[in-house]
Amino acid sequence: MNVKQQDKLATGILYTIAGIIILVLASLLAFILIQGLPHVTWHFLTAPARSFEAGGGIGIQLFNSFYLLVLAMLISVPLSLGAGIYLSEYAKKNWLTSLIRTSIEILSSLPSVVVGLFGFLIFVIQFKFGFSILSGALVLTVFNLPLLTRNVEESLASISSMQREAGLALGLSRWETVMRIIVPEALPGITTGMILGAGRVFGEAAALIYTAGQSAPALDFTNWNPFYIASPLNPMRPAETLAVHIWKINSEGIMPDAVAVSAGASAVLIVAVLLFNLGARWFGQHLYQKMTGTGKKGA
Amino acid sequence: MKDYDLTKTAIKTFDPEVQEIALSTDDLHVFYGSKEQIKGVSLQFPRYQISSIIGSSGSGKSTYLRSLNRMNDEIQIARVTGKIMYRGLDINQPKIDVFEMRKHIGMVFQRPNPFAKSIYDNITFAPIRHGVKDKKVLDQLVETTLQQAGLWKEVKDTLHKSALALSGGQQQRLCIARAIAMKPDILLLDEPASALDPISTSVVEDTLAQLKAHYTIIIVTHNMQQAARISDYTAFFHQGVALEYAETKRIFTKPAIQATDDYVSGHFG
Numbered sequence: 001m002n003v004k005q006q007d008k009l010a011t012g013i014l015y016t017i018a019g020i021i022i023l024v025l026a027s028l029l030a031f032i033l034i035q036g037l038p039h040v041t042w043h044f045l046t047a048p049a050r051s052f053e054a055g056g057g058i059g060i061q062l063f064n065s066f067y068l069l070v071l072a073m074l075i076s077v078p079l080s081l082g083a084g085i086y087l088s089e090y091a092k093k094n095w096l097t098s099l100i101r102t103s104i105e106i107l108s109s110l111p112s113v114v115v116g117l118f119g120f121l122i123f124v125i126q127f128k129f130g131f132s133i134l135s136g137a138l139v140l141t142v143f144n145l146p147l148l149t150r151n152v153e154e155s156l157a158s159i160s161s162m163q164r165e166a167g168l169a170l171g172l173s174r175w176e177t178v179m180r181i182i183v184p185e186a187l188p189g190i191t192t193g194m195i196l197g198a199g200r201v202f203g204e205a206a207a208l209i210y211t212a213g214q215s216a217p218a219l220d221f222t223n224w225n226p227f228y229i230a231s232p233l234n235p236m237r238p239a240e241t242l243a244v245h246i247w248k249i250n251s252e253g254i255m256p257d258a259v260a261v262s263a264g265a266s267a268v269l270i271v272a273v274l275l276f277n278l279g280a281r282w283f284g285q286h287l288y289q290k291m292t293g294t295g296k297k298g299a
Numbered sequence: 300m301k302d303y304d305l306t307k308t309a310i311k312t313f314d315p316e317v318q319e320i321a322l323s324t325d326d327l328h329v330f331y332g333s334k335e336q337i338k339g340v341s342l343q344f345p346r347y348q349i350s351s352i353i354g355s356s357g358s359g360k361s362t363y364l365r366s367l368n369r370m371n372d373e374i375q376i377a378r379v380t381g382k383i384m385y386r387g388l389d390i391n392q393p394k395i396d397v398f399e400m401r402k403h404i405g406m407v408f409q410r411p412n413p414f415a416k417s418i419y420d421n422i423t424f425a426p427i428r429h430g431v432k433d434k435k436v437l438d439q440l441v442e443t444t445l446q447q448a449g450l451w452k453e454v455k456d457t458l459h460k461s462a463l464a465l466s467g468g469q470q471q472r473l474c475i476a477r478a479i480a481m482k483p484d485i486l487l488l489d490e491p492a493s494a495l496d497p498i499s500t501s502v503v504e505d506t507l508a509q510l511k512a513h514y515t516i517i518i519v520t521h522n523m524q525q526a527a528r529i530s531d532y533t534a535f536f537h538q539g540v541a542l543e544y545a546e547t548k549r550i551f552t553k554p555a556i557q558a559t560d561d562y563v564s565g566h567f568g
Contacts, residue, residue, distance in 0.1 A: 163412060167414075168401065169478070171400075181414055
């Protein structure tokens with residue numbers, strides 16, 4: 001076999017491997033969508049779930065998922081920005097910062113069910129938050145923070161040090177240089193990471209089972225006072241999310257159309273995560289083009 | 300490499316009564332960790348003149364230049380001792396406000412490093428941060444500095460386009476315009492033309508010659524012809540020591556030190 005044939009063979013093998021992976025993923029995706037999408041109607045998306053009879057929807061779970069996501073991101077985005085900026089721009093190289101980095105890495109590899117049980121002990125029991133959106137949002141923060149922090153740090157680190165020198169040499173303080181030059185330039189990367197993180201949080205179930213709870217009490221969508229017990233905005237109410245709902249239906253669902261509800265909910269979940277990913281890509285590219293003046297939309 | 304006697308130096312000094320000194324260093328040492336990169340350099344840079352610093356790679360010329368506006372502060376392991384005198388003040392002291400000082404001592408780097416902003420914003424960014432608000436003043440500043448940097452004609456219709464779309468030579472001239480928009484006293488240039496093609500280089504050199512009327516310029520360069528072409532005074536660095544400092548013509552025709560002679564005539568190392 002000569003070199004040319006070897007090359008052809010190797011290329012062929014690589015294509016086959018890639019093809020198998022794509023085939024598996026695509027058929028999984030197609031299976032979920034084909035099974036689920038026919039059940040997705042406006043009624044399904046808005047109606048409350050039913051426990052014993054057919055015809056229930058996922059309205060409350062869907063709302064809970066988004067509300068929990070917003071709260072979790074509200075807590076974790078500023079924290080991860082602060083931590084990432086500190087680690088990338090201010091932290092000196094010493095044992096303490098390398099300890100912080102190692103801790104973040106360990107934290108990011110914790111299984112989510114362990115994070116969930118930790119949240120159950122700390123937020124639900126110790127802090128007496130109960131099964132609530134707040135507990136869920138906090139545990140999602142613990143779950144998401146390491147990855148977001150790493151993302152912020154890496155996005156900032158990818159900006160050339162010459163940009164920092166340029167800012168400092170103009171008499172700008174380090175804070176001004178970081179906030180006005182480095183962070184804006186790293187924004188496409190940071191935003192993409194945040195949106196992908198949001199997608200991951202949206203699909204998370206294990207960490208929420210013991211913290212946000214597995215029940216979705218009826219909500220009164222006419223009263224948005226966060227202190228009212230049935231208010232959608234009340235952070236102290238238990239809130240089953242879409243992902244938890246899917247898990248629950250499949251483990252103990254007794255409604256006659258459990259399979260259909262589960263399939264429909266899975267399709268909605270996957271479409272939502274897909275939208276997050278596509279959105280992240282589009283948004284990141286758009287920001288990058290806008291800032292660098294490359295591409296057809298160049299400013 | 301030949302061993303040269305690092306203790307035998309020929310450094311020109313100026314009488315401040317006759318020639319105003321913009322910046323000077325007195326026994327400046329720079330350490331990276333435990334390694335001494337600059338071993339006690341004392342030089343005076345006359346005002347409204349171009350002084351160039353030449354020497355081989357690793358001679359410490361860039362390290363020396365970067366310590367003049369305390370950019371070495373940014374390197375965690377770097378330590379700078381000795382005096383840097385500017386307007387009768389030793390600026391190499393912890394209590395000096397380095398951010399204020401750097402407004403007076405600007406710097407242009409080896410590789411063009413414009414911000415990922417428009418050409419206009421690149422120039423006005425720092426002045427706005429330092430409190431210039433008037434749109435008319437800013438517009439004027441952009442035009443003046445771009446003209447001084449020899450870039451105005453090429454970009455006057457595309458001021459609001461991204462600076463990253465410019466060529467390397469244009470970007471470097473933009474960086475010069477950006478630096479002089481702060482109206483510094485002194486401009487430090489660290490091999491500003493090393494990443495540019497000959498045409499861009501000659502434009503940048505013309506620019507520097509124009510700027511000399513208003514600025515004191517200290518330039519590090521690899522390119523000896525460049526030093527000979529544009530500078531009034533030249534310092535030759537070797538292994539962290541300034542071996543010779545004199546009028547440029549003298550350095551290139553009748554150097555006092557053997558090492559300088561070997562370097563400028565190409566028999567070095």
